[in-house]
Amino acid sequence: MAKRRRVGNLLALAVLAALVERPRHPYEIAAVLRARGKDQDMPIKWGSLYTVVANLERHGLVAAVESGRQGRRPERTVYRITEAGRAELVDWTRELVAVPEREQPRFEAGLSVLGVLRPDEALELLRQRLDRLEAQLAAQRAALAGHAREVPRIFLIEAEYDLAVREAEATWVRGLLDELTTGALPGLAEWRAWHETGAVPPEWADLADRGTEPHGGLADLADRGTEPHGDLADLADRGTEPHGDLADLAERGTEPH
Amino acid sequence: MAKRRRVGNLLALAVLAALVERPRHPYEIAAVLRARGKDQDMPIKWGSLYTVVANLERHGLVAAVESGRQGRRPERTVYRITEAGRAELVDWTRELVAVPEREQPRFEAGLSVLGVLRPDEALELLRQRLDRLEAQLAAQRAALAGHAREVPRIFLIEAEYDLAVREAEATWVRGLLDELTTGALPGLAEWRAWHETGAVPPEWADLADRGTEPHGGLADLADRGTEPHGDLADLADRGTEPHGDLADLAERGTEPH
DNA sequence: AGCGTAATACTCGTCTACGAGTAATCGGCG
């Protein structure tokens, strides 16, 4: 699963889809994508477009049809999709639809380091996200409803999907916000205390060390102390580090926010 | 918003977060990330790790503390986070949390070209996705429940978020599947007919050529004066090949399925 | 004691993404 594509950029998928209808030159492809609102979720990157088309050609997925100037416009190359390209488009689509891939949304990355902010600031920022999210959702819903009157729903499924997922996100954020305001979230008090005093709460002291041992992994939490040699020396080193934790604490004192 | 980061890779965020606790050498950072399950959503790319650390150092966000071999292990460089790095971490986190960014999920890309598949194949593939999704969800739920016994929920919110969003995805897919099996989805019959006969259904004929005229796409920029979103009606183009082009016609004869 | 395997800690080179620039052409206006 997730076979390596000769041309991996998703822009290539859009290019192939645009060329399946008829041969076009790159700039026209860009125009079509823009006209279809593709540039909303994926602003067109010119460098990538030409690289991607060139790569598609190199791999025989598209082929140049004609070149040279027509009318009075600058020179340009028109490409058509090849049989291999058509096959790639279909196969790629199959994979994208059938295989759920773990992705890495930026918000999730943000959540994973949320602890670096003070809880009340986190609360405020989450509120902002929710506001923006709701505004975007309202706009999306309106746009979708408008288009649903002109076009069969089949053509709108990716918009519907996007809407559904983002609604779920909004709901989830709302729930988290609620737990933060009511103080229901376990660990909240320690989080707050840590930011106020600068000291790691005793309940969390051992959590920081996970996976720092060689051969690491959660498993050897249990193994600690029975580890024969070498690893313990390593841990000892850490304790005697010239400016290790002290420097860290010193800096935290001067930290602005 | 979405200010350009000196080091844009999200891996850099994880690195900064790992260094905030204490100075570490790159390999140890990787070990920590792995131990915390970060490699689940983002398998560790060695090349990127060292490039990212080097870039962080170049921009003064981290600094080398010591180098040379300790114990009997190979040489290594230990890095600590700097004041600037701490500021960047905090600022970046703020942005990631507060600003919802339209992303480009692979599944959505797949949906947007779903028309290239026959409806019954699409149905089958969506079923496969749902199966896999449910299996993954079950595993995630179990893992989360396991961790929840050892660690305060605060450390698990990104996993909870991921779970919530993927559950929403599963629900949405289930709904779509239902509409496809019952035939309730408007446009389904035409989609099927098009794949069986190769002819564009008359209902869609007029939707076909929007935004493709030379000079076009841009010409209707005027229409969009009020709404920044493109005219989604143009989505109708998808999968409606005009039968005018010689190269295109020649190839279509040899097209499989 | 010696061998094989696993883990450690990187390095290097290729391949890709992308944006800032550039040159040609068009269309409109005075």
Add this chain to the structure above:
DNA sequence: CGCCGATTACTCGTAGACGAGTATTACGCT
């Protein structure tokens, strides 16, 4: 009818992402 700004169509350089490889050390097993 010639100039100006917008549009068209692309090029190129740089920075980044990434994986395959490499060398060293530890450890179990016989």
